[in-house]
Amino acid sequence: MFHFTATYTDLYQLSMAQVYFNKNENQQAVFDYYFRNLPYKGGYAVFAGLEELLDIIETLRFSEADLEYLKSHDFEPAFLKYLKDFRFSGSIKSMAEGEVVFPNAPILEVEANLIEAQIIETILLNILNFQTLIATKASRIRNVAGNKTLLDFGLRRAQGPGGYYASRAAMVGGFDGSSNVVTGRDFGISISGTMAHAFVQSYDDELTAFRDFAKHRPKNCVLLVDTYDTLKSGVPNAITVAKEMEERDQKLLAIRLDSGDLAYLAKRSRKLLDDAGLNYVKIAASNQLDEYVIQSLQNQNAPIDIYGVGTNLVIGKPDGALDGVYKLAFANGKPRIKISESISKVTLPHKKQVFRVFTEDGTMVGADAVALEEEWHINRMHHPVEPFKNLVLTSLKQEPMLHPVMESGKRLNPKKSLQEIAAFSRKQVNALPDEYKRFDNPHIYKVGISTQLKQERDKLIEQHKE
Amino acid sequence: MFHFTATYTDLYQLSMAQVYFNKNENQQAVFDYYFRNLPYKGGYAVFAGLEELLDIIETLRFSEADLEYLKSHDFEPAFLKYLKDFRFSGSIKSMAEGEVVFPNAPILEVEANLIEAQIIETILLNILNFQTLIATKASRIRNVAGNKTLLDFGLRRAQGPGGYYASRAAMVGGFDGSSNVVTGRDFGISISGTMAHAFVQSYDDELTAFRDFAKHRPKNCVLLVDTYDTLKSGVPNAITVAKEMEERDQKLLAIRLDSGDLAYLAKRSRKLLDDAGLNYVKIAASNQLDEYVIQSLQNQNAPIDIYGVGTNLVIGKPDGALDGVYKLAFANGKPRIKISESISKVTLPHKKQVFRVFTEDGTMVGADAVALEEEWHINRMHHPVEPFKNLVLTSLKQEPMLHPVMESGKRLNPKKSLQEIAAFSRKQVNALPDEYKRFDNPHIYKVGISTQLKQERDKLIEQHKE
Structure with a gap:
């Protein structure tokens, strides 16, 4: 570019x-x-x-x-x-x-x-x-993340156009994909993404937002469950939509947690999903992650399948x-x-x-x-x-x-x-x-x-x- | 660009x-x-x-x-x-x-x-x-630097192409110029620069290096005086060249210090220059500067006229x-x-x-x-x-x-x-x-x-x- x-x-x-x-x-x-x-x-x-x-x-x-x-x-x-x-x-x-x-x-x-x-x-x-x-930062993160999926979500906090090469370097160091579309185009990076809180907010209710998203973006569908209340609203609504997707022969890929105690919420969400027969639905987590936080989550056996890493990766913090x-x-x-x-x-x-x-x-x-x-x-x-x-x-x-x-x-x-x-x-x-x-x-x-x-x-x- | x-x-x-x-x-x-x-x-x-x-x-x-x-x-x-x-x-x-x-x-x-x-x-x-x-970092540096000249030297340590906008933002915050040539072209930033240690090293002796540089780049000429020994070799050789320039109706703009105790070296260099009748020759200093180091140098009344700031500015450290x-x-x-x-x-x-x-x-x-x-x-x-x-x-x-x-x-x-x-x-x-x-x-x-x-x-x- x-x-x-x-x-x-x-x-x-x-x-x-x-x-x-x-x-x-x-x-x-x-x-x-x-x-x-x-x-x-x-x-x-x-x-x-x-x-x-x-x-x-x-x-x-x-x-x-x-x-x-x-x-x-x-x-x-x-x-x-x-x-x-x-x-x-x-x-x-x-x-x-x-x-x-x-x-x-x-x-x-x-x-x-x-x-x-x-x-x-x-x-x-x-x-x-x-x-x-x-690449060194990404490699350190990969070392503790085992075979979990690692995604770069950092473009908005990157140092201006430095973000372009940050995404590339993250892949060199062991990341699996990026939210950064143009790096998919230019470097063949696997691109991925979910939805923003704004998407859920733009609707009068969360369930309708999830339904619309699943209807129009059924492939690799990830629902962001923490806009209002993760365990009381987000995950139950995601389960409802996942079941509706099953009726259409579709599968919800994952839910995403973006705030709160990620280990606790992942465990509780996993249980809710499993109890609903949705053990194939993955859990993605983001929010100020770095190699230390991910190591801690892994040590706690947090059932997180996908880590989205932003600022700390793309600016090579600290x-x-x-x-x-x-x-x-x-x-x-x-x-x-x-x-x-x-x-x-x-x-x-x-x-x-x-x-x-x-x-x-x-x-x-x-x-x-x-x-x-x-x-x-x-x-x-x-x-x-x-x-x-x-x-x-x-x-x-x-x-x-x-x-x-x-x-x-x-x-x-x-x-x-x-x-x-x-x-x-x-x-x-x-x-x-x-x-x-x-x-x-x-x-x-x-x-x-x-x-x-x-x-x-x-x-x-x-x-x-x- | x-x-x-x-x-x-x-x-x-x-x-x-x-x-x-x-x-x-x-x-x-x-x-x-x-x-x-x-x-x-x-x-x-x-x-x-x-x-x-x-x-x-x-x-x-x-x-x-x-x-x-x-x-x-x-x-x-x-x-x-x-x-x-x-x-x-x-x-x-x-x-x-x-x-x-x-x-x-x-x-x-x-x-x-x-x-x-x-x-x-x-x-x-x-x-x-x-x-x-x-721009915020640059503004903090300007606040302590008074009316001293502030130059951005950070491109080599910037976060890839982020350096382009770093130079621009540094000017918004109060810097006077940059070493980054393309930002001169695109934003009208005043560009400036001196010489690298490699230039001096590429010659068999420092005096010849200074002479050649002054001969071919007499305008805004700045000599880097710390390649071998600042006070015993660099400054005396710069004084020799400054005197030779005077004979050609030219003026040495400045000497640059890039290592050692900048306050001490600036004071000693100032004295050597003044004793040689070169009170118009300015002193530039660089080497891991930020707002705290510059504040300290100012508090010590270090006779530095030009500060070159690199990494800490362009990456917004810390x-x-x-x-x-x-x-x-x-x-x-x-x-x-x-x-x-x-x-x-x-x-x-x-x-x-x-x-x-x-x-x-x-x-x-x-x-x-x-x-x-x-x-x-x-x-x-x-x-x-x-x-x-x-x-x-x-x-x-x-x-x-x-x-x-x-x-x-x-x-x-x-x-x-x-x-x-x-x-x-x-x-x-x-x-x-x-x-x-x-x-x-x-x-x-x-x-x-x-x-x-x-x-x-x-x-x-x-x-x-x-």
Whole structure:
């Protein structure tokens, strides 16, 4: 639905680009995308947004309106002409969308000339940071919801058009469907919905409202039962309509609870439905749900079949942002580093590869080793900050995680469907040991650096000190 | 930049619409937009998004792709034909964009047939909730920043395309500019930017990087001084370049600090600049700023001229969402109400007007009275929940706040510029007494209901109890 134009960027990218353009020297550069802190005090994140991003980058252009606008911002005519013909022509290596990812290991690496690499920085961060934040939230919710149906109902409270990608990212993380119609159209998301309180209110009585709805929308019919009194009015009226539907060879799909004590109301509603011979009618629940509320409802054995999750999902409450960054690792023929008073914020130089470590039988060891690109087996992985902490990996299986996804500005593989990405993600999350998935003080996944990379980094730090 | 299609909505809006379509009776309805809780534990909010929303509603259509997609979702052909010709043809009354607003008083009222009113609900909430959240955050930051320059730097951490409207809303709330180029193009926002650490890193030394930048981007030139060592390297190199610029009759605009103790570094940098005769060179600061950090910096008299605010602004941290709702007040010729176990969640029936109360000399009294539309002066305003609390308003000035902005689907006034909206908002915020603007336990602005509205509401509650 959204078309991104190349001015969807920070002005400084264009200012820097103007300078690089004038210098006109070897400008091949490498940038790493990674984040520093896991969202939600969790033990992992789910990488999302990649397949959309590749499409966006492949087609990113400065429009006539962009160029006309930029004329008044002190860019030189030759540079504006360059922007007119701008195409991203670089290469990208990345982990797969849906992969479980951890702080401080590159998730994606851009290799391009400095101008192009800078122009795409903002949109790359904007797309990946947000979708990874939301996919991670969705994944946490899926982890506690078992095989219950999870629906995204958040569009009205989403951060404006951010809601479009929130719905997409929710599916990557394990949701089953969304109320957001346009994401059904564009991403093939299964869309669903019930009725609003306003629908019931617009009638003089609840029973007539239910009857009309069931008559005109008999398929996947869900009745909202809490407009007046859930147990005394809503559920009994829903039962009446369900029985009438049976006479027409139709089945009521579900009732929806949207207020009150959901565990109590679900149990009482279940009993009323079962006593009426309607054990096939499901119970949907919504109202400020998140992974903690759903965990509590599950622990109470609340007979809820469908959870509708809104605000807390689509805005990634309480964090609201992933702190992903895009850092220069190589430029003009040399490895590059950013010094910081805190060594934990010093960047890693050179083109790199990330190796995920497994035991012989394929179990995750809980370690990712960041290495130089040309390394192929890491014998020892060092803590990036603590000088004496390290891990011997000699006899362990190691899989490279960064794979080419774009070359010369063209994506290398057909776009994966959202369903494919979601299935992959679920497999990866399931393979991650439970200790990393618990909510309270999850086990810390180790991300270290190879001996060679450590030597390169420390050498550059020394050089800068001089 | 974004084109919203009419399927940017929740499926249930279309399901309900199908039912209303089949019923084909008098379906004139009135919906109120309001929120229940102020964001950031603050004392007021700044209403934003209206002028964009009116454009969106005026042009909202179902595209061919929408209709093709909806075919597979059990809608009847006659209804799909209706959607093909869909236009919003209703009326909207609203408070002005930029107005200071308070919980539980309608900010906007939609009068339309039920189908149209439901179809626009989701996008209305999506646009207004988010922009009001961000404009309010920006306004709080402006309140403590005095006349310092405030710039939005948040696009990379924004919630995907939500960043587009975040920049817009930041201006409504009092920001001066943004790094977000496309919002300059589309909203006339003043855009600005400096350089990234990557720019400095891409050179073998900082001084050459600064020199090149100043040479090719001399206008509004800002040098980022913390890549290696702010006081030992960054500021001295910036001073060298500033002096070289003077020889070319150019002036360095500012240096930027992006890490470390900003108050300390700003004071030390100011001294170095002043000692070099560069008292015109400004100091910009960024790095996880919000209204509390800026207040602290201001209290310390940190000599910072320009604040760059990112994540905390554009995601409306820590709330992330405004709980705005859209509630039915009138339908099919009758006032409508939603009953709740808690009277604070019972909705207000009928078409309404909101009166803001002032003393004779125009000072805000701190009270908004919600009344029936036909009332013109409120003698007594009742607490909406507490039965014995009320306020006599007889001798006070009262101004109606809801004014027609759209009739028969057409906006009544030309679109206001963002600058005009922002100026109006600042005037309104300035007129609000300080007690409502402080961060800790702000004074509670009173929102009550007129005697007539109370009687109507209570009568309907009684009827529903029977």
